[in-house]
Amino acid sequence: MNAHTKPDPTKPDTAPALLREDHDGIATLTLNRPAARNPLSEAMLAALRDAFVAIAADRSVRVVVLTAAGPVFSAGHDLKEMSARRGDGDRGRAYFTDVLGRCSAMMQQITALPQPAIAAVEGTATAAGCQLVATCDLAVAGNEARFCTPGVHIGLFCSTPMVALSRNLSAKHAMEMLLLGEMVPAQEAMRMGLVNRVVPAGEALAEAHRLAAVIASKSPATVKTGKRAFYEQREMGLAAAYDHASAVMAENMLARDAEEGIGAFMEKRQPVWRDS
Known part of the structure; x- marks a missing residue:
């Protein structure tokens, strides 16, 4: 990604799905599909995969901050993109397996990164978007941020987000989110262990950068x-x-x-x- 790439607001589909900016050892990645609620689409998964490959090999990067453009952090998988494959001969089984596998591999890249990853969340993070937050090593939320694993409402249990949630929250808290599918406010998410800190709305990125700078000062x-x-x-x-x-x-x-x-x-x- 070009650190200075600016999206063209008149042509949102031509803008990079993911922006990267590096400063003082901190690589900031910005999910850049605000009009579509920053879904983990095929294009976004590929962009994140490539960014993490590059960052893992970049010794100048000491910390990664993951944030998003617009009022939604990420709405999770692109259900329209996935549902379009129900017309395949196998009703989409091979495609669904492939996309979910690619998403799971990308999440594991975050855990395997040599550098700590910090999520800076404003707005909502739902389904696989919530999984992305849970997968990062640390997370900071604006006080109006909300988190949800709503798959149970539409007959699609959030089984892959469950992996990250069950490794970060207590079993009871993880199951509460998965079974009820209700929005969890930022302060409650902090109590549950999903996020580390809650700051005033609009200040999550600044706080994430502050934490990143502290970590970047270490060996x-x-x-x-x-x-x-x-x-x-x-x-x-x-x-x-x-x-x-x-x-x-x-x-x-x-x-x-x-x-x-x-x-x-x-x-x-x-x-x-x-x-x-």
Whole structure:
């Protein structure tokens, strides 16, 4: 993406689906289909996939912020795009399987990114859009933001959003969202554990950038190690998790940035990170 690309308001379909802007080690990705409520369409999934591939290999990027243009963060899958394939010979089975697989792969890219990802949410995030928020490592919401997994209302249980919700919320809170399909206000979403912070409306992106700047000041190698270990140990039993975390921490102690950071702490000076 060109960091300086500006959409043409008279030709919304020609504008990039996703905008990227880099500044001080922070890559900001903006979902850019506001007229269509920023759906996770084929085009958006492809754009996000390509952006995450590029960012994962870009050592100048230390944090990713994901936001959206317009009053809706993301309405989830493009149901019109998907329903158009019901006329296929298999009633769309192969297509549905492919699109959902691509969406799931993109979500896993976020978890696998070396850099932390922060969602900055204004407006509504529903279905797979809510899944996107839950998948990010951190999330900030404007106080008028709302979250919902409404599939149960239309006979389509939000099974893939369930994966992210069940790994971030308590079981009871996740099932409440999935079974009731009701809008959850920002403050309630924070209580549930879906978002980290709630700020005045319109300030979510600024707060996400503030958090990103704090993270970007840390050793990139250390942050990468910690993020990877967090998601690895979470899938393990207690004893295995401690064994794994101990091994990761012992290896981390041998890193040059750990030696520098501990030395700087003892010498009461600012560390100079070498990203190794």
